Amino acid sequence: MTDTVSPPRAARRPRRPAARSRILTTVSAAALSIVTLCGTLLLTPASAWSAPVEPEPETSDGPMLSGEVSYTMAPAGNGILDDGDALTVSFVVDNGTLEALDAVDVSLGLADDPLASRTSLSSWLEGDSAARTEEIGTTSFGATLSGAEQTARLTIDGDDDALAGRAPGVYPLAATFAVGDDTIEVRSAVTVPDDDGATPLTVVVPITAPAIDTATLTAAQLEELTGEGGSLASQLDAVAGTPVVLAIDPAILASIRVLGTSAPESALEWLAELDSLPNARFALQYGDADIAAQVEAGFDALLQPGSLTALMREGDFSSPVVLDEPDTAASATPTPTPSATPTDLDEQAGRLPALEDLLGMDTAASDVLWPATGTGGATVADAVSPVSGEQDEAPLILTESDLVTGTGATVPARASATDTQLLVYDSDISRELHAASIEDDTTLRAAPLAAASAYLHFAADDAGDAPLLVTVDRSSDERSRLALRAAVLAATQAPSTTAATFAGLIAKDPTPVQLLDGVPDEARAYAAADMHGDEQALAQFATVLDDPQLLTGPNRDEILQVLGNAWRGDDTWPAVVASQRERTRETIDAVGLLPPSTIQLLGSSSTLPVWVRNDLPYPVNLTLYAQPEDLRLDVENTVTVVASPASNTRIEVPVQARIGNGEVDVALEIRSPTGVQIGSAERAEVYVRAEWEGIGITVLAVLVGGLLVIGLVRTIRHRRRDQPEDETAGDDTDETGDEEAEDDR
Known part of the structure; x- marks a missing residue:
């Protein structure tokens, strides 16, 4: 027998007001020495230099200054100089100190001879070449x-003798900033493209x-991210009309589809726009989870996403949704297929979509x-x-050329290391493209784009007809549409290259290479192992x-999201x-038991x-x-019971007392249908007075019998007391008369 009552509401603990940081800093106006080295200082970064000054503390009446003076040079046009084009270079001085900076003279220098190789280019940009x-x-x-920040521009006409008649190649470019008696050199490069071959x-x-x-992302988060100016909207706008391959986090698709008709309009439009793009694509791990952390944690296999049924409402899927068929004839590249649609739309009505429907996308591989x-x-x-080593079973691993050796300066995009099938992207080019994609300042963005163009020139020369692969890597920070698109266009519209399909790249015969080991992140590996251990207990x-x-699915997806690469470098991640x-x-x-x-x-x-206490929103067995x-x-x-959701359920356990009195402890515990102990065991104290029942019945019987008698x-x-007296007298007279009559006879 079971009764159900609502549990008492827990008393709320008073919230302590958050401590507010009050920092009062007195900053002296003492003069700071901006440059302490005499003579010419050569720069290590490719296009910017910062004077090594101690950072200044935050002041109460302005933003925190960097404590440095930075110098930047950025060639326009991605550093590409066609025959007859003018060369425009921007120079930027950013004073992050408390003291005003004196006037600065800038001299621009260009080498007459091109660099010999990408190795010499790296040496030049890193300050090791003279x-x-x-x-x-x-x-x-x-x-x-x-x-304050100042920008100056210098343009050299295309018909100037310094530019005219240059052969294809990458030429060292240097800017010398004269600050008093000291000089600071900032380096970059310009590329004269070669029109031969692609x-x-x-x-x-x-x-x-x-x-x-x-x-998953909430409806509010999706509305913000897919709305005008949102991060997801910017990413899609940046790649629209380009031949790039999209590496898509399937959790984004699931977050929209799991809401059904409740999804924000902007999110549905974003998803429709994504589906309409002809770009080839493949799926990242759910939540872009850290693959290396799972491997280092010792998992037998990479974690797969769990069911999202618990996050869906039947009312959001009460009517079928007809999706337009993609036009695959418009492009040779694979066109993504919308989420799976049952052939019988009547069956779809009111049916919650399966996980594969929520995550579904067309993948090139x-x-x-x-x-x-x-x-x-x-x-x-x-x-x-795979242990078998069969190529058709092996996943393709996208890795950087810095982890591959044995193929010269430029690594072929399609490679293999023993049983491992690789897609190798060029580290140098990808690094510069990524730097450009996160730089919001158009002038400053030109510096990494010029370096990317120079590296790409050498990579194309080295590769010849072999395919090249580059990436615009992930970013933990939101990046603007303009910055990301500038990086994408710098790669896709680079001279001496032509767009290659993803399917064509995969179909290439792999070049044997040697794969080095990556750098493990023990903290992330330990975190992955701990969360996975908790997950097993939850299962x-x-x-x-x-x-x-209903419980294990969302928990698995939370783990994958917490392991997402977007958390890399975030100091709050351990708390997460x-x-x-x-x-x-x-x-x-x-x-558990109360x-x-x-x-x-x-x-x-x-x-x-x-x-039994059940705080879950589901009944439990x-x-x-x-x-x-x-x-x-x-x-x-x-005793078997189904405990009602979000309530306390009463279970009545039949007991039978034997002869004797005293205190008896009863051990109590609850288990799942599979025998897993739920919560901690409890102990009930029972005072038995078994003979009191017999004594009580006897006493009660005697009392009842006595009362009846x-x-x-x-x-x-x-x-008797209530009978009349005349009736008694009449009876006596009758008896006397009878006696007298008998005597007369």
Whole structure:
């Protein structure tokens, strides 16, 4: 027998007001030395230099200054100089100190001879090469106030002798900033393209969402991200009309589709626009989860997303949705297929979509893995590659050329390392494209784009007809549409290259290479192992439900989101991991026995009341196990119950007292239908007074019998007392007359 009552609402703890940081800083106006080195200082970065000054503290009346003076040079037009074109170079001085900067003179120098190889290009940009440049122009800056930035431009006409008649190649470009008696050199390069030949080039761009710790994006988050100016909208606008390959986080698609008709209009339009793009694509891990962390944690296989049924409402799928068929004839590249649609639309009405429908997209390759930069080395490759070594079973691992050796300066895009099938992207080009994609300042963005063009020139020369692969890597910060599109166009519209299809790249015969090991991140590996261990405990607990995936599905997706690469470099990530683990523990603790009160058992048979707490929004299937620790009490050992959601459920356990009195402890615990113990065991104290029932019945019988006798006697006496006196006298007369008559005879 079960009764259900609502649990009492927990008392809220008073919230303590958050402590507010109040920092009062007194900043002296002492003069700072901006440059402490005499003579010419050579720059290590490719296109910017910062004076090594200690950063200044934040002041109360303005933003925090960097404490540095930075100098930047940026050639316009991605650093590409066609025959007859003018050369325009921007120079930027950013004063991040408290003191005004004196006037600066700038001299621009260009080498007469091109660099010999991409190795010499790297040496030049890193400040290790001493190539000789000749001055081709000068400009200057006035004084730069504290916290201010100044930009100057210098244009050299195309018919100038310094530019005319240059052979194809990459030429060193240097800007010398004269600050008093000191000079600072900033380096870059200009590329004179070669029109002979066209190297096939494939560009991969990720479509990912900002870091979250929930299974899916909320409707509010989707509305913001897919609305005008939102991150997802900007990413899609940046790649529209380009031949790039899209690496899509399937969690974004699932977040929209799981809402059904409740999804924001902007999100549905975004999804329709994505489906209409002709670009080839492949799926990242759910939430763009860190592949290397899972491998380092020792997982037998990469984690797959869990069911999202718990996050869906039937009312949002009450009517069928007809999706337009894609026009595959418009492009030779694979066209994405919309989420799976049943042939019978009547069956679709009111049916919750399956997980594969929520995640579905057309993929150019069935299995492509893209580990985070620096992590996709030999350890990861060995872990995810099939033991059999059959090529058609092996996933394609997207890794950077810095982790591949044995092929010269430029690594072919299609390669293999023993049983591992690789897609190798050029590290140098991809690094510069990524730097450009996160730079919002148009002038400053030109510096990494010029370096990317120079590296791409050498890579194309080295590769010849072999395909090249580059990426515009993931970014943990939101990047603007203009910045991302500028990086994409710099790669896709580069001279001496032509767009190559993803399918064509995969079909190429792989070049044997040697794969180095990546750099493991032990903290992420430990976190992955801990969350997976909690997940296994939750899976055992979830057997109390008819459908355990209502709990295990969202939890798995949360783990993948927390392992997402968007969290890399975020200082709050350890706290996010701790919060996720705490939520899992709270779910496991959502069902349990309430501490029983002491029970007085005054009869030979009765029921033992036990209460089960269920804080889950689902009914749970439980079996209560009761075991007395004394022979004076017989207890029904097992009682099956379905505990109602979000309530306390009463279970009455039949008990039978034997001869004897005393205190008996009854051990109580609940288990799932599969035998998993749920919550902690409890102990009920039962005071048995078994003989009191017999004594009570005897006493009661005597009392009842005595009362009946007394009542009968009193009734008879009352009747006699109530008879009339004349009736008594008449009786006496009749008796006397009868006697006299008998004597006369």
